[in-house]
Amino acid sequence: MPGRIGVSARTASVWRTATLTEIRRETPRVSTFRFAVPDWPGHVPGQHLVLRLVAEDGYAAQRHYSIASAPDDSGHVELTLDHVEDGEVSGWFHTVARPGDRIEVRGPLSGFFAWPGDRPALLVGAGSGVVPLMSMLRHHRARGLTVPLRLLVSVRRPGELIYAREFGAETTPVFTRSAPEGVAVGRMTAAHVAPIMAERPSGGWEAYVCGSNSFAEHASRLLVAAGQPVERIRIERFG
Amino acid sequence: MNITRGFTGRPRVDDPGLPPGQYDAGDEWPVLSAEVTPDLAPADWTFRIDGLVADPRTWDWEQAHALPASAYEGAIHCVTSWSKFGVRFGGVSLDAFLDVVRPRGSATHVVAYAHTGYTTSLPLSDVTGGRAWIAWEYDGRPLPAEHGGPARLLVPHLYFWKSAKWIAGLRLLDHDEPGFWEGNGYHPRGNPWEEQRYSGD
Ligand SMILES: Cc1cc2nc3c(=O)[nH]c(=O)nc-3n(C[C@H](O)[C@H](O)[C@H](O)COP(=O)(O)OP(=O)(O)OC[C@H]3O[C@@H](n4cnc5c(N)ncnc54)[C@H](O)[C@@H]3O)c2cc1C
Numbered sequence: 001m002p003g004r005i006g007v008s009a010r011t012a013s014v015w016r017t018a019t020l021t022e023i024r025r026e027t028p029r030v031s032t033f034r035f036a037v038p039d040w041p042g043h044v045p046g047q048h049l050v051l052r053l054v055a056e057d058g059y060a061a062q063r064h065y066s067i068a069s070a071p072d073d074s075g076h077v078e079l080t081l082d083h084v085e086d087g088e089v090s091g092w093f094h095t096v097a098r099p100g101d102r103i104e105v106r107g108p109l110s111g112f113f114a115w116p117g118d119r120p121a122l123l124v125g126a127g128s129g130v131v132p133l134m135s136m137l138r139h140h141r142a143r144g145l146t147v148p149l150r151l152l153v154s155v156r157r158p159g160e161l162i163y164a165r166e167f168g169a170e171t172t173p174v175f176t177r178s179a180p181e182g183v184a185v186g187r188m189t190a191a192h193v194a195p196i197m198a199e200r201p202s203g204g205w206e207a208y209v210c211g212s213n214s215f216a217e218h219a220s221r222l223l224v225a226a227g228q229p230v231e232r233i234r235i236e237r238f239g
Numbered sequence: 240m241n242i243t244r245g246f247t248g249r250p251r252v253d254d255p256g257l258p259p260g261q262y263d264a265g266d267e268w269p270v271l272s273a274e275v276t277p278d279l280a281p282a283d284w285t286f287r288i289d290g291l292v293a294d295p296r297t298w299d300w301e302q303a304h305a306l307p308a309s310a311y312e313g314a315i316h317c318v319t320s321w322s323k324f325g326v327r328f329g330g331v332s333l334d335a336f337l338d339v340v341r342p343r344g345s346a347t348h349v350v351a352y353a354h355t356g357y358t359t360s361l362p363l364s365d366v367t368g369g370r371a372w373i374a375w376e377y378d379g380r381p382l383p384a385e386h387g388g389p390a391r392l393l394v395p396h397l398y399f400w401k402s403a404k405w406i407a408g409l410r411l412l413d414h415d416e417p418g419f420w421e422g423n424g425y426h427p428r429g430n431p432w433e434e435q436r437y438s439g440d
Contacts, residue, residue: 003423013424013439017241050437053243060240061248062260062320062436088249096245103243106437109424112273213270217385220275230275231356237271 003111004044013106015052016040020101021076026162030128032068032080033093037105040075043067044114045135046208048236049077049107053089063089066131066210066236067108070138077105080162082128113208113236117145120201121208122228124188124219126154129211129238134163136208137170148201154188154215188219193226204229210236256314257322258431264321270385271319273419274355277405281389284354286336286373287408293341297408300389303373306331311372311395316431318398328393329376333366333409336373346411350418351392353405358418361394361401362428363411370396373406398429398436 018035025031043049048066069078083094115121115136123133130153140149149170155161156177167173174192179185197205207228209219216237223233249262257263281300289295298306309332316322342363349366352358365371372393375382382388387404394401400420421427426435434440 003419006422013437015240052240053246053248054240055246055248056242057251058240059248059251060260061246064319092243092246101244102241104241107424109437111423112419213385217276224275230277233275235273235275237269 004046004114004116006111015104015106017102018051018077018105020097020099020103022099023097026080027160029083029160030080030162031083031094032078033097034069034076034078035103035105036076038075040077041108043071043077043108043135044111044116045070045139046114046132046236047108047110048113048132049079049105050109051079051089052104052106053092054104061088064109066135068131068134070135070142072142080128080131080134110236113210113234115139115206115208117143118147119203119206120148121150122196122205122223123149123151124153124207124209124223125151126188126211126215126219127160128162129209129215129236130162132210132236133208134166137166140170148199150196150199152188152192152196152219154211154219188222190222190226193222197226197228204232207233208236209233211238213237256324258316259434260436261316261320261322261431264323267321268323268386269317269319269321271317271400272357272385272404274357276385277355279354279384279389279405281375284389285408286390286406288336288340288411289408290349290411291343291346291413292337292411293343294339296340298336303331303336303390306335309335309372311374311393313395315395315399315402318400318425318429318436322431327376327378328372328374328382329379330372330374330390330393332369333371333373333392334369337367342411345413348412348415349409350412350416351401351403351409352407353403354407355405357403357405359401359403360416360418360421360427361397362415365397365401365428366392366394366409370394396430398426398431400425401429 022034287297374393
């Protein structure tokens with residue numbers, strides 16, 4: 001299954017120093033971190049980068065994070081991090097980090113989960129799996145693209161919905177534990193997927209699924225059952 | 240490397256079995272794959288070796304199982320930083336398959352491909368000499384589909400993206416032809432002991 005774009009080997013290998021410029025709270029457990037990255041080579045929505053924190057004795061921890069911001073020429077990228085219990089890297093971000101701190105990044109990586117804004121996009125995410133999909137949605141808006149884009153996002157309760165204020169008519173939130181008045185509670189089902197599949201955009205949907213492994217398995221099975229070709233389902237698993 | 244203010248990290252473990260930058264995932268076995276887990280029955284599984292070989296050939300499930308059984312017990316290492324120790328895989332050594340097709344002297348690399356379309360490239364010398372398997376058992380049971388069942392390639396001395404799930408075949412070549420991740424900025428060889436994660440490492 002081919003990637004959507006090529007990835008330069010050189011781009012992937014260079015470490016760049018990124019300076020944290022802003023922290024924005026999204027939900028009680030999730031914040032967005034904005035970085036200035038000199039010479040950032042630019043990214044395509046859906047790509048991720050590798051980030052490295054280094055301790056005084058030289059010990060380093062590396063993690064992958066999806067890029068939340070749309071590509072632009074601001075020289076900045078934004079990441080949105082869940083605060084993982086006892087998380088080595090996300091813990092540092094949520095309890096120690098402040099504007100002015102410097103960390104190292106490299107990338108962007110993965111041309112496979114990338115969406116250049118060409119094909120109709122059916123985006124399905126859960127929890128922080130919405131992050132790379134948000135980059136696609138923001139790109140769609142920023143460029144005023146007319147190609148269809150739909151987002152299904154699964155979350156436990158309304159207060160945990162990241163980017164809630166930014167969603168519009170293209171987005172359907174699915175609440176698994178508690179929902180606002182008048183909205184059903186339960187996991188994502190064929191009934192959520194069917195109306196989108198029925199739209200049959202010209203050229204067909206390119207589906208992007210992102211979240212935990214169990215969510216990715218569940219969502220990709222729903223898509224296949226609804227008739228989405230397997231070779232047009234791209235999956236990113238956060239583990 | 241620039242030091243990160245206020246970052247101490249987890250207590251250092253002095254574990255000679257752990258390659259640099261890896262941690263012990265314990266009982267967990269995270270799943271990483273970019274494709275839909277296929278619904279592939281053993282009866283529909285086949286494994287082919289062709290390219291620079293004297294006798295290209297395809298094995299079905301039963302024919303592959305007729306080859307001498309071979310097991311791997313040890314560690315596996317994923318490029319996303321987890322390692323898993325004491326895993327037990329059962330299957331057949333890749334040498335047993337290669338002995339049948341007889342690689343030509345000019346073969347230097349292989350492309351392993353999956354029933355889903357996934358590909359990965361490896362030097363031939365990394366899949367010979369008792370270092371690679373076609374595996375269909377995990378911990379004495381059939382390998383689960385999400386981990387590559389009915390059968391996967393197993394090359395445990397390299398990062399695990401080289402161990403293609405749902406293995407369909409190998410093509411022997413006289414040059415390196417980047418696969419799925421190798422074409423996406425990942426390292427051509429992927430030796431965890433040299434921390435060859437991305438191209439240029
Ligand atoms: C392609 C990709 C994109 C991603 N994008 C995002 C994103 O946009 N947003 C986001 O929030 N996350 C994202 N993730 C997940 C992210 O990479 C990290 O896994 C996550 O932030 C947890 O890292 P951490 O250091 O905080 O936690 P860790 O310290 O890694 O802990 C996570 C779990 O791993 C185990 N663990 C890790 N290290 C050890 C150790 N030394 N000893 C024992 N147990 C250990 C623990 O059980 C713990 O529960 C992405 C992952 C991938 C692969």
